Amino acid sequence: MKCFKILLFAVCIHISLATKLKERFSWKEVSYAWTSDQQKTEAITDGRYKSENNLILGLDVWKDKLFITVPRWKSGVASSLNYVNLSSTEQSPSLIPYPSWETNTVFADVSKGPERLGGRADAPSAQVVNGQLHDNASIISTFRIQVDECDRLWVMDCGLADILGEPKLIAKPALVIFDLNTDTLIRRYTFSDSDVVQNSFLANVIVDVPKQQCDNAYAYVPDLGGYGVVVYSFKENKSWRVKHNYFHFDPLEGDFLVGGVNFQWTDGVFGMALGKQTNEGTRDVYFHALASTKEFSVPNYVLQNETRATSPQNYNDFKLVGDRGVNGQSTAEAVHEKTNVLFYTQVNKDSIGCWNINKEFNLDKQGLVDSDGTALVFPNDLKIDRNDNLWILSDRLPVYMYKKLDPEQYNYRILSGPINELILGTPCE
Template sequence: MLFNGNESTPKRWFSLEYQWVYLNYTWTSAHHYRWALESRCYIPENNAPVGFEVYENAVFVSVPRFRPGVPATLTVFDRNTASKLNPLLSPYPDWDSNDLSSCRNLQSVQSMKVDTRGVMWVIDGVRINNLTRCPPKLVLLDLRTGGELVHSYEFPSELSSAQGGFLNDLVIDERVGGSFAYITENSADPGVIVYSRKENRSWKLRDRSMLAEPRAVGFYVDGLLFNNSVPVDGIALSPKDHNGEKTLFYVALSSFTLYSLPTSVIRQEQSVFDGSWKQWVRPTATIPSQVDGIIMDNRANLYLTLLPLYGVARWDFRKPSRGFQIIQQDDTTTIWPDGFAFDQSGFLYVISNQVLRYIDSRQEVPVNSDIKFRVLRTFTGTNSYLYD
């Protein structure tokens, strides 16, 4: 696969949209705020944004509970009224739904996606510490009714454990006969989980292509060595082809290889049990660097975050010989570009969050006035793969 890295390539397609020194919330009162600080239910320096999604005028942000002191793990702000600097986050749907006291509530959310009907699919599945022992789950919330619970599904422990599971990212495959979700699980038992909404069942794909590549382990970002061996992480779905079929893409964070397979071979549980789906796995491209988030638009352009390059690349799946084009590269504003989101007006967003400083509890988090989290955007004139 070619890598288009010539000097004429534009390197700053994205402009700054939001930024935070630290995350703060819309507390119910001054007393509530003081209580949260004094009880250490809110430890400002332990809060880092990860998931990012835009629906109409609402901007949704997930704050996984990598560390104690995160009062709400799914939040929202209004992009029409919010400040561009340190916009306050409101718990979504409300404070009670983010309370750790019940497994029915949201425990630690990594990612979420909104389908074409305005239903947000939320993966509540970061289980890498002792802050919760609740099973990982998928939660569907209707954004048109203020976040009303549509459905909740707990994953079997053999697919994602309550002790060590890590549901990382997802894509939604909308179909007339019933939608599917494809979810990366990058715990010690890595794979891609397939969830059938119609059957309310899930099954897991496990394959060597989902493991870390030793040659891709170890790289520096902002002076820090990230030496973790991270399996399958980023996931993307193509728009329908001329036969009405879609292609699933996935990549391990510690890898230089993008893999793909047709979704038609993984939507049937039996094909997973007999292993026949594995013959369809293809190494699709060699990528320029280690990546985290990936996303495809409705014109089959794949966007990838480039972690040690502080950048974003674009690749046309339908014209692969053109190679990867770096469209963003900035070691100040794009420190650990984590993931993407499209709005409904042709803009692509990327969140940059330095998450390597937060996910490892042994790493000291700086407390200062520096900008730590940024959301950038660029106009592509396209939309999410869901609107094919």
């Protein structure tokens, strides 16, 4: 009996170690791969680079490239869309602008007065700017990105700069799509006025590609400030806005405590994930508001049918899946199709959770992948790569927004781990 207890203890220790995410990269402050010392010096002198204002937020993986976004929350962000090489042995590698420095350089002529055009509800009014984009591939400010099955990088460009300072609308919100094999622009789609409402903030993008039908892709863009979802058809090159009560925040779940900072948000739908695809290309689309603990779903064929999706009679097409429980607010989620496991961040708990979509969504069936009061302070983004690895980005965003980050500490981290090991011993297995 004693030997059995010792063996059981050893097994538990093995499972605990196996389910921990491993830190791949970390930064105290963000640095860039400048073309020369002169370029860096000029950027600092001109105020185009202020190291303390550059915060990493979104990520995705393609081959040896780890894409990293740096939204223009404040002035002095040198480049918004970047990557580092996964083969890099540096702990804090410099970010390389993608596809080029020119693409990430903002040209603007501030010439008009203030007008509210989007951004966080607690940000000042934005200013209209006569944008002088270098070309259609220009990236103003991106939060979230996604690599699809067709080797394309979809970038949700909100078009806003200096969001927490003196917001400037450099360009209207747009989807910018690149061919990763050639690093060239495929298309820039600017959303129409009917796609946005007052306080709209388009920051995330989920790409739904039917099997072997790259040209028939759809993008789902949650509007966390305007409480809606914009659907874009790549084939038709058009978009439409979907409304539903489930896109709104929960007034009882808007209180957050992260990294010692207490704050209140009213962010609506933001996290989205695609369920397992059938042979016909149908699947559920999971979603939740950031200021909420509840999970919902809707069939993708509902969102893709403009008439049905925009009809006032669409209410019952949307379903309540379940609740993540107390302090279960989440910024991002993704489904691993091979295991049917949905992974999600838990920002109030410094942790990553999981749930097998074949099971009932309740607290007994939800698992804890990892929790860390240092490495996972505000886990902001989450992705799954083609090699069945889970990737997490944490960035202490509330401290950045409401206080000040300590430049002597590691503030930004990217962690990863093999999914089969991460779910070992959890209810998600």
